[in-house]
Amino acid sequence: MVILMDYLQILGFGLIFVISAILLKKKSRAKLNEPPLVSYKFPIIGHTFDYYKDVQGFLAKCRDEYGEIFSLYMWGTVQTYVGKTTYSEVYKNHHTFDFNKAMEDIMPMHHFLNRPEGFLNDIDKYAREFMSDLDKFAERVQKNLNKSYNEFIGDGKVIRSPLKVIQQIISRPIAATIVGEELCNDNEILDSFANMTADLVPLLSFPPILNFIYPGLHQKFLIFKFKYFNNPIRTHRSIILSKIITVINKRINDKNRLRNSWKRPDDILQELTERFMIDENTVDIDSVADFIINFIFASVHTTSFIFTQCLYDYVNNPEYHEELLEEATSIYNKYKDTPYYTIDKIAEMDKLDNFIKETLRTNINATSMFRKTVSDFTFLSGYQVPKGRTIQTMTQHIHFDPKSYGPDPKKFNPYRHINSQSTRPERDYVAFGIGKTVCPGRFFAINEIKVAMHFMQLRYKIRSVSGNRVEPIVFAGFIFPNDEGLIFEKREDSVIQEF
């Protein structure tokens, strides 16, 4: 009996201790001077429905009432939103506002590939290193782009779902850069390049309703589903693996056989092979494949989206056609006796660069550059956010700021960017991010979109099937290219003699 009493006493003290600890923790949390939490009507649901009904309108209303930093209760958790001034504190304090941790919540890639946490963290370093000399890729990008145009548009065509076709067009030059010239004409590889991200996105964009039950449950569900059920990456991975094994083995044999006369291939596959060499004849091919998959995720979808948006902007703004064509024709005539444009020649396409930059500026999502805090943080305003908080940057607030872009900031006007390059991150232009995580593939992407637009204009006249303006689709704060068809009509007066 005495033993039972002792036991109950210890249990009682234990309970008091645990409850006090929880209360104390809550109290210390309560001490944080958090940004205002926008008021809401329904518990648990919070702002979720009001937000998705009209993302841009809702965020603008919150900014009017609460200022440019506030919190919303979304999908069962509190998220903090920062606007055009405060966001600089987020990207400058990248040790606290973690990019990889935030990505894990929506796309836990290392889990999908059965890899330990942090396995893919070097992707930015690799992208920076491998893409530092773009002249290596210039010729093959142009050659393969024109090959794609011949195959998919030829002497002119009506393209019903432009984004899908653009993804295929763009895949070949990107594949030539990533897996090399041996594989860039392989139909199975090209299919994986074009479709892998598109196969994955619908599975990832399922609304995180499970988080209403318990924050983080959605991520656990995704991991479970990808591990035991539908994982589209698995099929693409095995295709990529089966193709690169042959090429890597052949390259190793050639290198051993030819020694000093071996010509090292200039592509990302070779760079990764050298990074994951176990000894001079053995390579960790699985790791090479996993990084290739991540290069595909980072490059194909993004570049195809922007190129497609750019085509619609071109169709919607015919007042710029004449001067763009003039620039393209004069550059073509100047260099037509050289086999391809080097990077410094592509840099002469200034008007086109301004045009693409305006596409990037005006087609920005309502929010992006999200982060997760790894410790409590105090903003200069005195507001504080706790560890584990998701932070969203209101990117349209930055890109449509009248102080930077005048009284009509949403109007498409490439002249805004004279003398300001599309690849340069600026306080009021973050299409490629800014700070530590700024996109390392932006120079490659812009060069590719520039040559794609250059040859497109020289080869074809382009208009929409309806003959009208074609606006992008806005859904849940995200901007998607429209699906309306485009007509590509061969220019009979083209300066390019032979396609």
Ligand code: HEM
């Ligand atoms: C038009 C095309 C592209 C756009 C609009 C774009 C946009 C972006 C943005 C906004 C970020 C920063 C995200 C953030 O800070 O939250 C980013 C990061 C990144 N991008 Fe791109 N990107 C494009 C093409 C590419 C290409 C071709 C590659 C080539 C591999 C690439 C590789 C990456 C990587 C690896 C990161 C992560 C950087 C890090 O972890 O520090 N991107 N991109």
